[in-house]
Amino acid sequence: MRIAFTGxxxxxxxxxxxxxxxxxxxxxxxxxxxxxxxEEGYLFSEIPTLEDYIEQFNFSVEQLQNSDDNVxxxxxxxxxxxxxxxxxxxKSISTLYxxxxxxxxxxxxxxxxxxxxxxxxxxQESDLPNLRHEVNDILEDxxxxxxxxxxxxxxxxxxxxKQVLDKIANMEK
Numbered sequence: 001m002r003i004a005f006t007g008x009x010x011x012x013x014x015x016x017x018x019x020x021x022x023x024x025x026x027x028x029x030x031x032x033x034x035x036x037x038x039e040e041g042y043l044f045s046e047i048p049t050l051e052d053y054i055e056q057f058n059f060s061v062e063q064l065q066n067s068d069d070n071v072x073x074x075x076x077x078x079x080x081x082x083x084x085x086x087x088x089x090x091k092s093i094s095t096l097y098x099x100x101x102x103x104x105x106x107x108x109x110x111x112x113x114x115x116x117x118x119x120x121x122x123x124q125e126s127d128l129p130n131l132r133h134e135v136n137d138i139l140e141d142x143x144x145x146x147x148x149x150x151x152x153x154x155x156x157x158x159x160x161x162k163q164v165l166d167k168i169a170n171m172e173k
Contacts, residue, residue, distance in 0.1 A: 001069060001171070002106055003027070004076035006143075007113035008135040012157065016113060017074045019161050024072065024168075032075035033059040053083045057096065061103040076110070077103050082138040086131060104146060109171065111164055112143050112152045 003020070005013045014032070021029035030036075033056040038044065044052050057080040063073065077100040085093050104110065115136045143150060151167045153160040 001108040001168070002064075002067060002071050002073070003109045003111065003168070004064075004073040004104070004107045005111045005113060006076055006079050006139060008079075008082075008115060008132045008139065010132060011113045011115055011136070012160070013113045014074050015157060016111070016153070016160050016164070017072055019157065020164055021072050023161070023165060024070075027070045027072050028068075030063060030067070030071060030073045033057075033063065033080070034075075048083070050084065050088050053080055053087065056080045057084060057100075061099060064103045064106050067106070073107075076107065078110075078139065078142060079135070082135045082142070083131075085138055086134045101146070104148065107148050109167065110143075110146065110148045110150045112139065112150060113160070114140060114152060114154070116154060 005017045007013045017029070021027060034044070034048075037055060037059055042055065057077055060073075060075065060077045060080055064077065067073075081093060081096055081100045084096065115133065143152070149167070149171060151163060153163045155163075
């Protein structure tokens, strides 16, 4: 199974993804494109630019296309396209949207980690809270457009973990 986490920044995606990876030792855990590109020497702007997000988007699409089964992705192309859409003043992204749709068709379970109504994670001004909310809103609008198995998680880390593991167990039946 290919499992991918989606959501804005500072919502607990990585923490949850790491917990799920620990619970599924037969799965390979793929860190988010930003960190992989950084390890490979890509120099990001202090505040990521449109070009930075496009680079991550392309890398994420490539990750999906080159992956095998039993993989957990900390981030996927839908997130990165939402950032592109948000910061490019909502210019036409139809070609990228089609590319993203094709890529995420390979995902068996998409786990959406939204900003909670009572926000569980603090977001400092330096963490771009307006962008965080805008991307969250875009993802909430888009998430229903896909035929993938999707689960939206909420609550504490333990509650979220249980929701995901229960969903995976039901899918494996």
